[in-house]
Amino acid sequence: MIHLRTFAAGVGLAALATSAFAQTAPSADEISALRAQVQALSARLEQLEAQQRSAAAPVVAAAQTPAAAAAAPATPAAPNDPPRPAQTAATPAAVDWSTGLPELRSPDGAFTFRPRVRVTADLSSTGGSDFDGRNLAGTELRGLRLGAQGRVAGGFTYWLEADIADNAVSVANAFVAYNRKLSGRDLEVSFGQRLNDRGVEGGTAEDQTPFLERSLMVSTLGPERGSYGVGVTSKLTGGVWHGSLSVTGDAISDGTTDDTLTVMGRTHLAAFKTDDGFLHLGGWAFAEDLTPATTIASRSLVVSSRFNDNLRLASGPYANPEGSRGFGLEFGGVRGPGWLMVEGGQRVLETAARDFHQDAYAVSAGFFLTGETPPLSARSGAWQRPKVLKPFGGGDGYGAVELVGRYDQADFSDSPTGGEGDTWLLGVNWYPTNNTRVSAHWSAWSVENRTGVFAGDDSGNTATIRVQTGF
Known part of the structure; x- marks a missing residue:
């Protein structure tokens, strides 16, 4: 005016x-x-x-x-206008592709969803056995795992996986966990079915261990119910240590009999940790109470390759088992691009007649020729995927190359029908990227079974090539 x-x-x-x-x-x-x-x-x-x-x-x-502000049409900013403040209205959920598969996130980050996929294919050949039925060669889809994991508001997380292998579908990890800080440490309490926290190799997912199959030591010393159990698991994790305690029943079952009851605990410490490495010390133990429905206990362990079901180490049958207890010790460490690990222990199977001792151990080592740091976690005491310094396909990238070796032994000879065996293994792992692996492993094995079709002392060698991707 x-x-x-x-x-x-x-x-x-x-x-x-x-x-x-x-x-x-x-x-x-x-x-x-x-x-x-x-x-x-x-x-x-x-x-x-x-x-x-x-x-x-x-x-x-x-x-x-x-209401009027929301309804008002936005006017485009002139080139010289100062930046406008961020809108307070809800924006679409962000999608993060940093892990290789999309992770969906709510605007406030309280809810996430990420699919999980793992594909593993093997080519395996066994020769040198005195039994023609063991000299097999062929291909196998070692596993196809599909699942999802994520976070829920209030400090909850979830994880669900199903595994398709040997023309059968089984549930692997399937649990909900509550997470919070406790005196500066990370506390996790989970409910459901999850992998046992039992040693370095036994507590690591199969696609993240340096070897194509877990050692005879891992298969020998576990509880009767196997590597999974439904129940409650708690973990307290610090910067270079962790402790866990679980109370579980059997793995997911048909519900026609009583469950066994297993109590298991583990702890580890990454001592003297520096930028160049650390010393790993750890131990675990468990005790299980078997139900009267468990009339026979026996084991048939994979030797070198899961493709060859005729190449197994048999523990023999144990009549009227009542329970078992076991323990294991872990010693090793990381230095630069190399690592070393020694694990061993004993399981005592309690039966109506007497107790039977089952002994096993494994010595393993590896070295990254391309300079990567071995992915042994100082926090969890388990293997993770390596961080490839120069991923394949990225200009001059060629991936990561790791040489690995292992000697493992299992002994069930405390029982008149129990066998014993060992393997020497050498292998090379090529990681084109963080999520892919091509491996070639060769092992020389010796097995003496006292029962079954392939009873007697036998030896030979097995070569396996694996192609794997996992997210």
């Missing part, structure tokens, strides 16, 4: 000026008339200003409401 007043004053002055130029000597009456006209015009403009302010006030108030 200030501009209008100025305009009116200008009109008046222009009229005076025009009159002055038109008449060299205006009369007093003419000047008084012009002055009256200017005053009248100014009063009219003031009246219009007041009316316009009254009409604009409700519009401004309505424009300041959240």
Whole structure:
């Protein structure tokens, strides 16, 4: 309105000026008339200003409401406009591809969902056995695992996986966990079925261990129910240590008999940790109470390759088992691109007749020729996927190359029908990327079974090539 007043004053002055130029000597009456006209015009403009302010006030108030602000169309910013503040309205969930598969996240990050996929294919050949039935060669889809994991508001996480192997479908990890900080440490309490926390190799997912199959030591010393059990597991994790305790029944079953009861605990410490490595110390133990429905206990262990079911180490049958207890010790470490691990222990199977001892151990080592740090976690005491320094396909990238070796032994000879065996293994793992692996492993094995079709002392060698991807 200030501009209008100025305009009116200008009109008046222009009229005076025009009159002055038109008449060299205006009369007093003419000047008084012009002055009256200017005053009248100014009063009219003031009246219009007041009316316009009254009409604009409700519009401004309505424009300041959240509903009007949301409905107002956005105007594009000019190139030189200052940056606008972020909108407070909800935005679409973010998608993170950093792990290789999409992770969906809610705008506030409280909810996440990420699929899990693992495909493993093997080519295996066994020769040198005294039994022709053991000299087998062929291919196998070692496993196809599908699942999902994520986070739920309130400190909860979930994990669900199903494994398709040997033309059968089985449930692996399937649990919900509550997570929180406790005196600066990470506390996790899970409910459901999950992999046992039993040693470095036994507590690591199969696709993340340096070897194609777990050692005879892992298979020998576990509880009767196997590597999985449904129940409650708690973990407390610090910077270089962790401790776990679980109380579980059998793995997911048909519900026709009572479950066994297993109590298991483990702890580890990554001592003297530096940027160049650390010393790994650990131990675990368990005790299980078998139900009367468990009338026979026996084991048939994989030797070198799961493809060859005729190449197994048999423990023999144990009649009327009542329970078992076991323990294991872990010693090793990481130094630069190399690592070493020694694990061993004993399981005592309690039967109505007497107790039987089952002994096993494994010595393993590896070295990354391409300089990667061995992915043994100082926090969890388990293997993870390596972080490849120069991924294949990235310009001059060639992936990571690791040489591995292992000697393992299992002994069931405390029983008259129990066998014993050992293997020497050498292998090379090529990791083109963090999520892919191509492995070639060769092992020389010796097995003596005292029962079954392939009873007697036997030896030979097995070569296996594996291609694997996992996310």
